[in-house]
Amino acid sequence: MIAFLGMGLLGSNFTKALLRKGEQVQVWNRTASRASALEHFGAKAYAAVADAVKGVSRIHVTLKDDASVNEVLEQALPGLAPGAVIIDHTTTSKEGAIARTQAWAARGYTYFHVPVFMGPANALEGTGYMLVSGDQSLIASWEPVLAGMTGKVINFGPETGRAAAVKLIGNNFLVAFTAGIADTLGLAKSLDVPLADINTLFDSWNPGAMLPARLKRMTSGDYSQPSWELNMARKDTQLFLDAAARANVPLVVIPAIAAEMDRWIAKGHGGEDWVVIGKDNLPTT
Structure with a gap:
């Protein structure tokens, strides 16, 4: 079970691609109609973000900026399963990515910033580029999953926040x-x-x-x-x-x-x- 938060052009096409592969995906969007539109393709939409992340160990995020990511993840917190992994594709500041990595680790969760060079068509087709950096053991364990969502995963080494930069x-x-x-x-x-x-x-x-x-x-x-x-x-x-x-x-x-x-x-x-x-x-x- 996967949760996807943010059903803009990128998030909705990522979701459609996952559904095509037979994944079960729970979705949320601030404008609820964008999330409910994905039910036609097999997703389960939720009005509350905390409900959308319940029972899932992997949450993808495609939002606007640092502030929206922080806000939505705080709202999701009550529904997060212990040890859940948050994979954030949002383009954010380097400082924000570092701060979230540290803050969510202190809470017992893995926050993994994975920005992309992908348009909506890439998200649907599984082409383009994902950028990663930080904990290399974490990257090694998740790279096969990420590679299945994109054409190439580029690893910029052990420094947290380098991918954001x-x-x-x-x-x-x-x-x-x-x-x-x-x-x-x-x-x-x-x-x-x-x-x-x-x-x-x-x-x-x-x-x-x-x-x-x-x-x-x-x-x-x-x-x-x-x-x-x-x-x-x-x-x-x-x-x-x-x-x-x-x-x-x-x-x-x-x-x-x-x-x-x-x-x-x-x-x-x-x-x-x-x-x-x-x-x-x-x-x-």
């Missing part, structure tokens, strides 16, 4: 990437380039393939052999800004990048590779 790093990249696409479309609009031509460009040229090499170059600490000088990158960036300004199309990300380029040029790095603008943000090795 890596999830935030990944989401940061996705936010920056998407905002960059928005500015790219804005520049295309400014230059009267149709969407079909943008699709043709990126169907043939995949800048994502450059990511590993770009990351290696940025983190090398040596920017003296440029493939694209900062001065030249800044020149092109001004062309973006000028074109958008003439067409009265707002860009969001590019102006901030231009300001950062100017800061590094003023410090005397104009002749170096432009990835030097990330130098101050390098993490420890």
Whole structure:
């Protein structure tokens, strides 16, 4: 018997996938209709979260944030079976994941933070990525179960909260990437380039393939052999800004990048590779 708390797009599809495998699943959602809708697929819905977790040893959580996880788990406490394992897929703060791991252990329960890079389709199909860290014996015992829910489980080692941190790093990249696409479309609009031509460009040229090499170059600490000088990158960036300004199309990300380029040029790095603008943000090795 499994309990699933949080019947959003991710939680509901996780539940459907478990039901397809013949699992018995008890579900709860703050908006009760979302939970009751899963009864059509074979789940048992409960109006009270404490009732939803009764009689189960494994509880999955897919909620909004630290506050909602804390609130719902407190409400679930009266119904929790001794020694129950709480598997939380919510994207939360690193500090919150650490605090919950410790607090629930003190109460006699296992809280296991397992954030995901999975959309609703992945949850239904059992594809995508789950991130884990912390107690390695716990991970070893639960990895087969988690692997059955996703395409790959990535273990980031024994530090509690590391998985939460890596999830935030990944989401940061996705936010920056998407905002960059928005500015790219804005520049295309400014230059009267149709969407079909943008699709043709990126169907043939995949800048994502450059990511590993770009990351290696940025983190090398040596920017003296440029493939694209900062001065030249800044020149092109001004062309973006000028074109958008003439067409009265707002860009969001590019102006901030231009300001950062100017800061590094003023410090005397104009002749170096432009990835030097990330130098101050390098993490420890």
